[in-house]
Each structure stands twice: as C-alpha cells, then as structure tokens.
Amino acid sequence: MINVAVVGATGYTGVELLRILAQHPEVSIQMVTSRSEAGTSVSSIFPNLREHLQLEFCDPDPDLLAKCDLVFFATPHGTAMALVPELLARGVKVIDLSADFRIKDAKLWSHWYGIPHTCPELLEEAVYGLPEVNRELIKTASLIANPGCYPTAVQLGLIPLLKHKVIDPGSLIADVKSGVSGAGRKASIGTLLCEASENMKAYGITGHRHQPEIVQGLNAYSETPVNLTFMPHLTPMIRGIQASLYASLLKDDIDLQSLFEDFYSGERFIDVMEAGLSPETRTVSGSNMCRIAVTQPEGSDKVVVLVAEDNLVKGAAGQAVQNMNIMYGFDEVLGLNLISILP
Numbered sequence: 365m366i367n368v369a370v371v372g373a374t375g376y377t378g379v380e381l382l383r384i385l386a387q388h389p390e391v392s393i394q395m396v397t398s399r400s401e402a403g404t405s406v407s408s409i410f411p412n413l414r415e416h417l418q419l420e421f422c423d424p425d426p427d428l429l430a431k432c433d434l435v436f437f438a439t440p441h442g443t444a445m446a447l448v449p450e451l452l453a454r455g456v457k458v459i460d461l462s463a464d465f466r467i468k469d470a471k472l473w474s475h476w477y478g479i480p481h482t483c484p485e486l487l488e489e490a491v492y493g494l495p496e497v498n499r500e501l502i503k504t505a506s507l508i509a510n511p512g513c514y515p516t517a518v519q520l521g522l523i524p525l526l527k528h529k530v531i532d533p534g535s536l537i538a539d540v541k542s543g544v545s546g547a548g549r550k551a552s553i554g555t556l557l558c559e560a561s562e563n564m565k566a567y568g569i570t571g572h573r574h575q576p577e578i579v580q581g582l583n584a585y586s587e588t589p590v591n592l593t594f595m596p597h598l599t600p601m602i603r604g605i606q607a608s609l610y611a612s613l614l615k616d617d618i619d620l621q622s623l624f625e626d627f628y629s630g631e632r633f634i635d636v637m638e639a640g641l642s643p644e645t646r647t648v649s650g651s652n653m654c655r656i657a658v659t660q661p662e663g664s665d666k667v668v669v670l671v672a673e674d675n676l677v678k679g680a681a682g683q684a685v686q687n688m689n690i691m692y693g694f695d696e697v698l699g700l701n702l703i704s705i706l707p
Contacts, residue, residue: 365496369395369432369576371440371447375549377461379410381438381681386416388685388699390692393417394432395514397424410581434691436684437462437485439476448507449483457691458507461682465490466511466577476573492581493687495696496631497523502690510687511581513679514540514574514596517579517607518656519671520634524627526585530618531611531667533586536580538594539610543603543645544677554598566597604645607671613660619681620658620667628656633678634698650674651704652682677702 369616370381373396385391393592396406401421407414409421415641422428426501429435437444437460444464451458467473470484477577481487491497491505494516494566511519518538542563547555575594582590599606621639628634635655637643654673661668673679682700690698 365390366433367392367394368434368575369429370436370438371397374398374401376676378438379679380676381436382413384681384685384699387448390694395422396421399423426450430456431681442479452506452526458688459510460678461510461684463543472576476576495690496685499690502687508687510684512574513546513605513675515578516679517671517673518578518604521607521609522582523585524624526582528623530615531674532614533588534591535612536592537610538607540607541597542605542675543601544602559598564597564599566595568596572596603649603674603676605673605675606645609666609669613667618635623695624658643670645672648672648674649704650699651702652678654678
C-alpha cells in the first residue's frame with residue numbers, strides 16, 4: 365500500500381484520476397489539493413465520489429506532500445515545476461500530468477508555453493511515461509512526465525512504422541479529433557454547449573504546443589528528422605480522441621497487420637484490431653484501452669493508421685496510474701481493468 369496525493373484535482377483530469385485511484389487496492393489517497401477550494405469537501409465538487417472519498421481539498425503544503433510516497437500533479441502548466449524539485453529532494457516520487465517535464469529542450473518548452481522553465485536541470489531526469497516503449501525506464505524513475513492525450517495517440521500509431529523503417533519520416537500527417545473535455549474545466553466561450561454542439565472545427569492551425577512533444581518522441585525512432593503536419597480538431601463529444609495518421613510507404617511488400625500485432629504483442633492496453641475494422645471512440649470511453657487499426661488503401665503507396673483512446677484515461681489519468689503500477693511493481697492493469705461505457 366502506498367500513500368499518494370493529488371495536486372490540483374478540480375479539473376476533469378483530476379477527478380478522473382481520483383475516480384481510478386479511489387478504487388485501486390494498493391493506494392491510499394492522503395491529500396487532494398486546491399488553493400481555490402481549500403476546506404471544501406471533494407465530494408461536494410465531484411458528487412460521483414461521495415461514497416468513495418471522504419476528504420477536503422487543502423492547500424499544497426510541501427511538508428505535508430513530502431509525507432506521501434507519490435504525488436500526482438494534475439495542474440496547469442508552470443505549477444508542478446515550482447514544487448517538484450523540493451519533493452524529489454525529500455525522496456518523494458512524482459507523476460506530472462501537465463506538460464512541465466515532457467519537452468527536453470527548456471528553450472523550446474518556453475517558446476510553446478510562454479514562460480521560463482524554472483528547473484531545466486530536471487528535464488533530462490524526467491522519464492517520458494509512454495509505457496509501451498519506455499517501460500524499463502519507468503520502473504526506476506522518480507519523476508514521470510505523463511504524455512499528453514494527442515501525443516499518446518499519434519506516437520502509438522506511428523512509432524511501430526518508424527522503428528521498422530517502412531515509412532518516410534519526412535511526410536507524416538496527423539489529423540486528430542478530440543472531445544471537449546480536452547480543453548479543461550475552465551469557463552471558455554469556445555466550449556459552451558451552444559458553441560461546441562453540432563459543430564466541428566480545427567484549431568491551433570498555425571502550430572499546437574503538443575507538436576514538439578510528438579516530434580521529440582517520434583524522432584527517437586527515426587534516423588532522419590521527422591516532418592509532421594499535426595492538425596487538431598474539436599468535436600461535439602465530451603471525451604475521446606480519434607487520430608487518422610497518414611504516411612508514405614518506403615516498401616511495398618510489408619505485412620502491416622502483422623507488424624503492428626507483433627510490435628504490441630502482450631500489451632494489455634493496446635488492441636490491434638483485425639483488418640477491415642475501424643476503432644470508435646465510444647468503444648474506449650472510460651477505459652484505459654487504445655484501439656488501433658492499420659490499412660493500405662487499394663492502389664495507394666500510403667499507410668493509414670486509425671487510433672482511438674479516451675483523452676482523460678489512456679490520454680491522461682489512466683496512463684498516469686499505469687505508470688504508477690510499473691514504478692511500484694504492481695500488476696500493470698491494477699485499478700485499470702475498466703470496461704468502456706456503451707451507449
């Protein structure tokens with residue numbers, strides 16, 4: 365049994381993390397922090413937790429956080445890096461669900477997030493928490509940079525092809541759609557019901573801050589620099605990510621189905637679907653499963669990879685718990701054996 369705290373748990377990612385941790389047999393939630401809601405019961409903000417979590421929000425006091433084995437940060441960017449150095453120095457492990465430690469280049473991070481990075485010395489120490497490719501590093505890590513929802517889907521779809529050198533890394537396209545919860549719980553005109561319902565739109569069309577995170581991850585599997593066109597879209601659904609990924613094949617005799625099945629053999633949260641099937645967001649809603657389908661359109665030299673995941677689970681909180689399980693030697697599926705919700 366480990367003692368954990370969740371810092372900044374008033375958003376959608378935070379409540380999803382609490383939902384999963386509250387049912388985890390090896391976890392005791394000691395603290396749930398929020399400066400704005402300090403003194404308020406967690407269940408009054410999130411009624412779904414009424415029977416499962418009897419705690420009040422409190423201030424993120426480093427001395428109290430340091431009494432925990434592990435601290436999760438479900439905070440806006442720029443918050444975790446103010447507390448993480450002290451926690452690590454006091455022997456506490458950290459899983460950061462924000463973007464503070466995902467990009468290794470501090471200047472590049474500052475360019476995309478608009479503020480200086482206050483502890484660039486930790487960027488190399490941080491392990492990128494994509495379990496399917498970084499499991500061995502995660503096992504011994506003290507600081508995990510939990511991947512973003514878009515980067516998770518795009519990397520899981522393209523890494524097998526890059527690693528086997530069967531696609532041109534200079535002409536990759538990621539056309540990705542996200543549910544509105546990906547924009548967070550803050551008040552915003554663009555996510556109001558009357559704005560987002562019955563509507564779909566591209567955004568970040570001149571550049572999105574997840575782009576460098578994705579490219580950094582893909583470059584690790586390419587002998588030449590990756591050139592990626594990444595286009596995110598907002599869709600009128602609450603949760604889910606659907607990625608349509610396109611690349612030019614360098615070989616015409618590749619068994620793409622077998623390539624993906626072999627690459628993800630034994631991975632308990634990756635479902636490589638049978639040829640001819642297409643993953644749907646509703647089949648992963650509320651679960652930590654990522655479903656992938658791969659095809660080569662008839663008469664084309666392109667490969668199309670389709671990926672579906674829940675942006676709040678495999679794209680955020682579920683993946684964080686998966687990382688925790690690996691770090692502490694628990695069964696990787698512990699607390700995550702969640703069946704998706706239909707309809």
